[in-house]
Amino acid sequence: MNLRHLMAIGVAKTASRMSRLIGKQGQNLPGTIGLRLSPGILRDLSAQVKQHTVMVCGTNGKTTVNNLLADVTEQNGYQVVVNRTGANQRDGITGSFILASRGGKIKADLAFMESDEAWSRYTIRDLPVDLMIITNLFRDQLDRYGEIDTTVNFLLEAISHKPDMKLLVNGDDALCVALAEKSGRPYDTFGVEEPVLDHLADETREATYCPMCDQKLHYDFYHFSQLGHFRCSCGFQRPDIDYKITDVDLSDGLKFHVNGQAFAVPYRGFYNIYNMAAVIAAMDILDLRRDDLARQLNQFKPRAGRNQEFVIGNTRLILNLAKNPAGFNQNIQSLLGDDTAEKVLIGINDNEPDGRDVSWLWDVAVDRLKQTDVRDIITTGARGADMALRLKYDGIESHYVPQLTKAIDQLLADEPEVGYVLVNYTLLDTAYEYLTSLARRTQ
């Protein structure tokens, strides 16, 4: 570790402390400063990770998978570096290493870095990644990445920088499997072996056409979005899955088997089974200690906005992030399975992290809301009126309350038994903080 690196780390950490004093937190600022003062800093620090560095990519679920991997390996006695807050561009990843360093040294066995897909091809050059996980590839943040093919190309470029890196992908996702095939590398897969949900026939899907030959792809069945059992006359098909998910039971939390081993977790959302399976598979591939994995997964608390529950007076509120059609449709699926849900609040902003273009709202299968027991829908946020219009187009009444906190007050006004709050990125923190303060006040 040379003097320049030590100085860069010192300045970056001081800046981080000062920005926390004025109420800002995050890992981007120390990363930005560290890289400016010492461009080799990320390479230098990450090279000190003793065993494995894992990069987690994919449209949905990467924060959950990344944090879950960090949590369970820490509980198994490993020292870990992780970008837990989801700062997943190069500055954020660098900042995570800087803040975890002591005297210019990283003392860690493992590093878990979730990465923005577009940034992965740059960041990976400075990271000794030996396993890349791709959770799924859904349509997301249109105006940042353009089409899904662009994202696939970003990831292929990232993979090309690491000839010995292993790949773990969602075997139910034709786009993930095609990407793995195109990379020319051996890869492992996880996937659900049997039909679980009755599929959403009217959902927008990627991969209607074969990603290898452009003919129409045949699906035996869908799980959700484009995830399912696919095959094409050209020979491209869902592979024989390495980590087979079976015996899925969604009636009380989530119960399932992975290669015969039983798991049960107390939270909801079918998509979380994919997240769990990715973690279980990664730990097996890297041969990490995992004797107590079933119990540890059971105790995991999802991050803010991932099926988080708040009890406020007589109402149980569930907060969820809904930032793209696939995520949104999943939330509607959860509502279909919950006959206690009385009210729903939908918040849509269009700030840069949300994506300026909200045309994706038209790809959400909102008419499925008619099949739920929901009696009142409120929309909020800068584009809440667009959401209301989207609902109206499918004959669903709602009312628009521009300010989020006032909208939450209205949701709670007549004490529904259960309410759902679905918001996109830049509304999530405010929603979380407000609900937390309300829950504390009424305890």
Ligand SMILES: [Zn+2]
């Ligand atoms: Zn084909």
